Structure formats: structure tokens, C-alpha cells
Amino acid sequence: MTERTYRRVLVLGASSGIAQAVIRRLASQGAQLFLVARSAERLAAVAADARVRGAKEVLTHPQDLDDVDAHPSLLDRAFAALGTVDLTFVAYGVLGTSEDCERDIALTQRVLLTDFAAPALFCQALAMRLVGQGTGTLAVLGSVAGDRGRKSNYAYGGAKGGLAVFLAGLRQRLYRHGVHVLTVKPGWVDTPMTASLRKNALYAKPDRVAGDILRAVEEGEDILYTPGFWRLVMGIVKAIPERIFKRFSL
């Protein structure tokens, strides 16, 4: 039963570090995969790896998800190819520090679109099809940064926070229809997205995060903090009153 739950999987942002780690695990379990990413070349490399590791079938569709008008045709293709979609994993995002965003308004725009508007629109379009299907899990990458606005990355945090709220609503909306929504909140993960940042002991390996995500999918968790200690950390961060928090340099 549990193995069946994610046999046919749609992955958006398939070339991201966390998505690749999830894909590897699913591939070695013999999953059928429909992978979407912006770069056709990167996508081909990820797909080849998944085939070698044992995926039953790997289909690819190069597509920039910021192009929201293309979402319906993308969903048509994915559902036509997979039939039933057991798991959809949206691992699509871009990092932007406040420093960079304040210098470049286009980057702020991109962060808000890529980390909030585009995935939200996609999830809504997908949700309607999942309702028709009456089954399936939608797992979406948020971030611990979305739990509280901080001066160092408020655009990114705001987008991820908005997405978490959007997903909470969607979770309630889909609950009656047998569709499950999982919000994944990773802490720092050692991936290409964080390549330029200095690493510390709190950085997790993508494979560890991927293991947590697939376990949470299986167990029907609603909100996953990964690694788990972030639940405690963010609990404390959220508990600090705003009038004190605003003085912090975080």
C-alpha cells in the first residue's frame, strides 16, 4: 500500500538539489517519473541518472514554471503520460538575499514570482485535477525562512511564508476529496542554491532531507520541518514578540 502511494510521480524543479535527492530515492524504488525543469540539458542529466538507478519510466518536459500560461498544457501532458498522479513534488525556487533584492528590483520580482505566485498558481491548477482524481499527495517545498520575516531575506521569506499560507488553505480545501497537501520546510541544505553561502554545522545533506520528505508523504504529515530540530528552533523564533524581534540582527 505505502509503496503504491508514490509510484507515479510528477516533479517540478527536477534539477534542484533536494528534488534530485528525492528523484534518486524514488527511481531506485522503480517509480514512474515525469520530470520538469527549465534547462533541457540539466533535465536530461537528471533523467539519465534516474533511469540508471532503476526508474520504471522517466519522461521529461523542459519548461520554465514562471511561464504560468503554460501550466495547463504541462498538466495535460503529465496526466496523459502518468494516468493517475500519486505524488506531485514542487521543488521550485530561487534564493535572493535582501541585500541583492534591494539593489535589483527585478530580482525581488523574480523571487516573488518564482517562490510564490508561480507555484501557487500551479498548485491551484493541479488541485482541481487532483480533486477529479480523488487521490494523491501534493508536496511543496517551502522554507523555515517563511515562518518569520527577517531583514536578511524578507522577499524570499515573504514568498515562502505566503506559499505556506496558500497551501494551508489548499490542504483544507482538498481534505474532503482525499487529496493530501504536505508543506516541507527545510532548514539549510547543502545544494546548488546555497553554494555561495558559507556552510556551518547546521547544514543538512539533500539525501537526508529527501528521506524525511518521502517518510512524511507516506505518513500523511501536514507540515514537515527537516531536519526535525528546526521545528523547535522556529517555535522559539516565532514566540519572540515582534517589538523585541525587530531589534535583532538576523
Add this chain to the structure above:
Amino acid sequence: MSEAIVTSFGRVRRSRAEVLPLYFTCDAAIPIGRKVLPYGLGRSYGDACLNEGGVLLATRGLDRFVELDLEHELVSCESGVSLGEVLALAVPRGFFLPVVPGTKEVTVGGAIAHDVHGKNHHLCGTFGSQVESLLLMRSNGERLVCSRTENPQLFAATVGGLGLTGLILQATLRLRRITSAQIEVETLALPDLEAFFALSRDSDPHFEYTVAWIDSRARGPKLGRGLLYRGNHVEERGPLKAPPLRPSFTFPCELPFSLLNRASLPLMNALHYARSRLEVGKRRVDLGPFFFPLDGLGRWNLVYGRRGFFQFQTLVPPDRAPEAIRAILSTVAASGQGSFLTVLKNFGSRASPGLLSFPRPGTTLALDFANRGETTRRLFGDLHALVREAGGRIYPAKDALMPPEQFQAQHADVLADFRSCMDPAFSSSFWRRVTGD
């Protein structure tokens, strides 16, 4: 790109370099105007993986498989895939790598760049001799397929080429079939050095894997005493479990001093000899403990403490081997600077395609020494003199101290050819030390 302090596995030197992590072969680019060097898992012991003041192209993110062709027994992967990851894929499907070194925590790119060898060198040659082809990126942006038939000179220079001919992006490796993930291993006691040469000669034709552990502290008539391990793959069908990817225990932190020291080493050598003598006889062991015993202890190099350690690995030609190995072991025993991991093995005559490849017919001896500063350097000076006298070689992957003349002498016949294949943007701390370039 970020600046970092990088150490090699011996942890003797702290080297400053810019680290550029690579994630996809399709958009990998080599920075212009800098001296660059590929860096995988940093398992070479000395300075072959360091590039002081330059750029390290970190390849560990190039960790995808490209193709698995079981019919033709080939696997293609990106250069940052570790040998452990190849085995995790291959072993459950009934395949193994034809040549594996003493650790699986090295990348495919690193294994090619050092043309590593294993316990079956006498029959199967080096890692490079099992490489079918590779994809090399040069600093001018060219991507060249290199094999024995396509760009053969560049292929020969890249196998064992210390990462200096360009960035290996992908490689296609031969696999071999196995029916069980176990080795039938026999342990024999070696009372002295003569016994090693006699038993090795008798064992090598019948056993795919042979290697000896030597008690580096034994002197006089007991000089060279130790244990010979010889084994073959179990031929009956058995479980196909890959060696575990993660160590069962990881050394938590650096210590201010070495756990292997004057007090503990004699005891540990004696204990190992005594304990293993109880195991003399035949038994079946898993691939992991047989090939990669130290991978079970993560970051074991930290046992040598803050100052790190040096490795010494030499190769001496067959006609000079008995006297030269005796002289080296005597010098080590007399110095009191014992080594715990003393390994002795005879190499075979199967030639590697690699120009700078270390193995040649003869006997190889590997030792490690806690870094005690000048005392250790003096001992290495004595050992290097004995190697030179015997017309032997030093293994660059292990080396931090060999004199430049040694490197230039041991590769004199091929150095000009190698230089003509080097990529002008590539260099390493090792290369600058031994050539003065």
C-alpha cells in the same frame, strides 16, 4: 566561489584556495586566468589534491550516472560519483568493479587521475586499465572524448595524470560479474620477509587478491613478520549486498595529539599480529571488510591528531625488491617511528595505459607515520635515499615530501610527452613542488 582552507587526507598542510563547486557537466565552465585543479573527495594524502592560491574545481556535485549497460558490462557516470556509489548500484545487480583501491571513498575522477590499484594488481592491472573512455573538458572549453582509439595520447596522459590534463567530466568503466558479495579469504602467518616473497610467488597465480600486513616494529630475524591475506570471489550464488555507504562509526573531532604514538604503536602492532594469528585459516568475509576495512571508521585520519600524518609508498623493481624492502623495513624499525598500516604487495606486469601511472612490476610497500616534524622528515630523507638507490618510485597520491629529482627521475622517459598534453590552466601544489613550474 568562496575561499576556503583545504587539507588533504594526511592533514599536514593547510592550504588556501578558492573552491568552485560544480553541479552539472552541461554548464561546467573553467574560470579564466587562474590556476585550477579538480578536487573530488580529497583522499590523496599529500599535496596532489591541493592548489595553494589557485582554484579547486569541486567535482563532488557531478554525481550522476549516465548509462548502465549490463549486457556489455559497462557503467558510465560523472566524475564526482564515488566508488562506493558505483558499488551500491552495481553489487545488487551482480556486478563489481574489476579494480578497487583500499577505500571506496574516492571519486571516479580521482581514481583515474591517480590510476589507483588494488589487491589484484598482479592479475588485473590498475583502475585506469579498466576505463573504457572518458570525457575531458579543457580550459579552452573543448570537450574531448578520450579512449585508447580516440585522442589516445590525451587518454594516456589523463590516466594517472594527477588532474593536470583537464577536468574529467564523465567516464565509462568496465564492470565484472559476481555471484556473491563475499570473498573467500585465507590468512597465512609470515614469520619473516623471505616468507612474504615465497608465499606471494606461490599465491599470486591462484588467488585474485593478495596483500600482506607487516609488523613494522619487528627487527632482526623477525624483520618483515606479518600476515598474508589471499582471496577469491566466492563462486556459489550468495546475497548481493553492497558495502555500506556510510561508516558505522565516525571519529568525532580532532585531538591535540596522535593516538598512534610511541607507546601505543608497539602494543597495537603486537596485538594485531597476535589476534590475526588466531584467524589464520580460511573464512568468508563481505566485500566491505575485505576491500575497505578503514571505511568502517569515518574520518579515521583524525587519530593522528592535529599535526596529521605522512604516507610513504614506494615501488621497487623485482630484482632489487628483497634487499631494498629489507633495508627500508630495517630503517623504519630502527627509527622507532612505527607505522600501523604497513602493507606489502607484489605488482604484476599488466601495463597501464597511463603515462605517469605509478604501478610497475615489482614490490610495493606502504607505511604511515605520525607527523613529528623534523624527526619524521629525516626518516623520509633516509627512506627516499634507499628508494633512489634501488631504482624505485614514490606514489604521488600518497606523497608530500619526495625530492623533485625523484619525481623527475622516475618519470624521465615520459615527462616531455606528459607536459605536451597538460592543460596550461591546470596545476597543483604537488606539481609545482616536484617540477618547480
